[in-house]
Amino acid sequence: MLTHNTYFEGKVQSIGFDRNGRKTTVGVIDTGEFHFGTGAPERMTVVSGELVIRVDGTTDWRVYPAGTAFEVPGRSGFDVRAAEPSGYVCEFL
Numbered sequence: 001m002l003t004h005n006t007y008f009e010g011k012v013q014s015i016g017f018d019r020n021g022r023k024t025t026v027g028v029i030d031t032g033e034f035h036f037g038t039g040a041p042e043r044m045t046v047v048s049g050e051l052v053i054r055v056d057g058t059t060d061w062r063v064y065p066a067g068t069a070f071e072v073p074g075r076s077g078f079d080v081r082a083a084e085p086s087g088y089v090c091e092f093l
Contacts, residue, residue, distance in 0.1 A: 008034050014090070023092040029082045037077040041093040045069040049086025054079045 003016040005025065012034060014027025029051065044051075050065045056077045064070055066086075071093070072078050 007036075008032070025090045026088070027090070028085055028087050029080060030085050031082055033079065033081045035077060035079050038072050038074055041074040042072045043069055043091045043093055044072070045089045045091075047087045047089055049082065049084055051086050051088070052081040052083075 001017070005014045005016060005027075006012070011030040011032055012027065014025040016023060016025045018024070044053075044064075046064045046066050046068055048066050050063060052061050052063050053070055054061045055070075055072055061079075061081070062070070
């Protein structure tokens, strides 16, 4: 079953599905800066564009261009900046 999620007045949208027994989402982050909380650990892979990320509890912003990934602990969160619309795949670990 597919689920559609919309955040931040439509500026972040994703389609969720189960793959190999794990929840996965595929989505797009529009231009802007947003904060996401995490319940479970996540691995985000940037598939188009570029995202700039700061994980909760850190001070450094890190750049992730298409083809790279980052992980965020569960019960945490991260800030994300996008200078242009960027695509991602999020795997819930």
